[in-house]
Amino acid sequence: MRETQRGQATSAIRQADVLIIGGGLSGTMLAAQLLRQSGQRQILVIEPRRELGRGEAYSAVELGHTLNGNAARMSVDPDNADDLTQWLTEYIANGGWPESDQQPVPVSELFPPRGIFGLYAQQRLAEAQAASQSTVEHIRAEVIDLQVEEHSTLLTLDNGQQLQGVFAVLATGMFPAARTPQTFSSGLNAAAVDPWDVSVMTELDPQSTVLIIGSGLTMVDAVVSLEQAGHRGPIEIFSRHGLLPHVRRQPPSWVDFLAEDHTIRSPRQLLREVRRQCRVALDQGIDWQAPLDTVRGHIGRLWSQASEPEKRQFVRHVRPWWESHHHRSPPLSAELVARLHGEGRLRIQAASFKGLEPSVAGEVSIRLRRRGEQQSMLVTGAALINSSGIEYDWRRVARPLPRQLLARGLIQPGPLALGIAADVSGAVLDAQGHASPRLFAMGPPLRGMWWESTAVTDVASQAKALAAKLAQL
Ligand SMILES: Cc1cc2nc3c(=O)[nH]c(=O)nc-3n(C[C@H](O)[C@H](O)[C@H](O)COP(=O)(O)OP(=O)(O)OC[C@H]3O[C@@H](n4cnc5c(N)ncnc54)[C@H](O)[C@@H]3O)c2cc1C
Secondary structure: OEEEOOOOOOOOOEEEEEEEEOOOHHHHHHHHHHHHOOOOOEEEEEOOOOOOOOOOHHHOOOOOOEOOOOHHHOOOOOOOOOHHHHHHHHHHHOOOOHHHHHOOOOHHHOOOEHHHHHHHHHHHHHHHHHOOOOEEEEEOOOEEEEEEOOOOEEEEEOOOOEEEEEEEEEOOOOEEOOOOOHHHHHHHHHHEEOOOOHHHHOOOOOOOOEEEEOOOHHHHHHHHHHHHOOOOOOEEEEEOOOOOOOEOOOOOOOOOHHHHOOOOOOHHHHHHHHHHHHHHHHHOOOOOHHHHHHHHHHHHHHHHHOOHHHHHHHHHHHHHHHHHHHOOEOHHHHHHHHHHHHOOOEEEEEEEEEEEEOOOOOOEEEEEEEOOOOOOEEEEEOEEEEOOOEEOOHHHOOOHHHHHHHHOOOOOEOHHHOOEOEOOOOEEEOOOOOEEEEEEEOOHHHHHHHOOOOOHHHHHHHHHHHHHHHHHO
């Protein structure tokens, strides 16, 4: 695959059929699916990172930073659920992951390191390229502006280069959490340690106290990083609800009760029925994860047919519960968190982050308010890790492209200001609500349209459908 290096710009406007903005898993899978379509297309993937297929998630270098689902759940081929298992079996047989033999389970039940998953995505792209008449090229740059013309789209890159394509696709993924006012977030991020950077953590005093904001899967990764770095001191975790992710097990199959009952529409009805199904399962000695896992396939339909007040109700009341029960932790990481919790070294408290406070060198102080309390409290540690999540509201993302798209009226916020609005095929809605014939989006930017629009299987199936659509136009 060809790659154009950063800074290599030519003055002529380059032409292509499809311009894919972002070369994480979404952009890479879309490119692979376009390569599989008949015909001959030129596809440019614009991505500042050195490699395609990785994004933040699959750039991981630590073996302990694994997928949150086992191999059988993480295929990038919507037509073959065993695709990752098959690839991984060969990869392990060729000596690619010798540590996997420490886990006495079938390959389909292994939770691969995310860095290895990135290789798998890259290899599937390379195979699609080898079998195709179309071409994919990686342009290393950030897209800073986009214009839509009658028959084309025009991108401006941060090196000044311009690219013209018949279609453009926003596969820009997730933006790290930002909070208002802006100084608040920049101060927080400047004071915080990268949750995945083990080398920085090795510089901490091993007995010092580390503070973590947020208690989702990024927190779990941060605890794995600290352990790997040799940290043995207290870990204080604060999140609004104080909920830890459950551990992912391998439950048996369960009847797809939502497929049989279309009367369930509101979040309240859904929660009531899911709880009932879980109780039935538990009464039969079956894991509650079995009924819960059947809900996943219906979330897009339920979310998109819900009214705005119902969506709000879901976000306010069901979301914390859904996050901790559905976005579950890989078993080895969950074991570590449980062990440290049991030893009293890791504590979790329900408290909201209120701001950074001045502190002496080598320390960081934060102000928090415990759930149900009026008074705030001050907590000090040697380091702070921010694992508080994602900014889905594009109006608050301080990157040039989202700002330009909003300023040009080419996009509008999605439902509840989660991502951007699009029609069912991914055609982006402009400020007037018209679906663009030229500009499309996929993956996390469509959070507001489908609620779950981020995981491997979500982006893999969206990539296939969007490639088929673009090939027809
Ligand atoms: C740490 C982490 C772990 C995860 N683990 C799992 C997991 O185990 N299982 C699972 O199903 N999902 C997981 N996810 C969800 C994950 O985000 C998706 O699986 C998938 O990576 C989404 O891919 P994406 O390409 O849409 O987004 P991203 O991976 O965010 O990639 C988007 C890319 O777009 C590029 N970009 C953005 N703006 C521009 C621009 N203006 N110009 C050019 N390029 C741009 C960025 O550089 C980035 O590389 C995880 C996410 C994270 C962050």
